[in-house]
């Protein structure tokens with residue numbers, strides 16, 4: 484939260500900077516490029532965490548938060564003199580939303596990163612409601628166990644949730660497994676109140692992140708290759724590769 488506060492303060496200071504360069508000027512474009520590179524850190528973090536390639540997720544988490552903060556400050560130098568009511572302005576809006584929503588999630592549910600992003604009902608901590616249909620639950624668990632046998636035979640049903648490698652190798656099976664796990668969680672009430680909201684917040688966060696990265700790639704392609712289009716009849720004063728669309 485303190486970090487988010489500092490980023491907001493720095494962003495505000497940049498906005499007050501009277502002679503701030505235009506987004507296409509060498510300094511501002513460099514800030515945009517460096518900032519965008521730093522903003523790839525969260526993506527790397529998710530891949531490292533999901534693929535199980537790293538032994539120390541907390542170090543990656545701290546790295547991703549620091550890189551995002553610094554990257555955002557650089558992006559604010561890039562956009563300070565730009566038009567925010569424009570197509571790249573949507574990318575900026577998504578970035579601001581991601582930071583605010585992400586920090587809010589952390590602040591409200593500051594019971595640890597693993598809990599916030601937990602998918603396993605085993606780690607969510609639940610109390611079974613009185614009307615539990617044990618036979619139906621057993622059917623779901625059996626289906627999960629059977630599916631897991633083909634998805635990852637070495638894994639344990641109670642602890643398993645599909646990682647990146649499962650999604651890449653068996654996307655359909657991973658999806659079905661997740662659907663079964665959600666059904667199981669609903670039956671035992673694991674996602675009661677806060678749990679359900681947490682699930683949705685996480686989905687919205689990931690959807691916004693997807694939109695942000697797609698928008699960022701489009702913006703980079705437009706200014707580098709369709710520079711004529713981006714300049715809208717004016718002169719192209721930034722480094723670009725082709726000036727298509729002029």
Ligand code: HEM
Nearest residue numbers: 506507515516519562565566569571572574575706713721
């Ligand atoms: C999170 C990343 C980024 C965001 C949120 C962002 C956002 C923006 C915004 C709001 C503008 C102003 C648009 C306007 O005034 O019409 C802009 C312009 C520009 N951006 Fe970015 N940008 C990002 C990354 C980049 C990167 C990586 C590059 C370098 C390839 C870049 C190159 C440019 C250029 C050359 C312009 C000037 C184009 C124009 O005047 O229409 N941006 N950007």
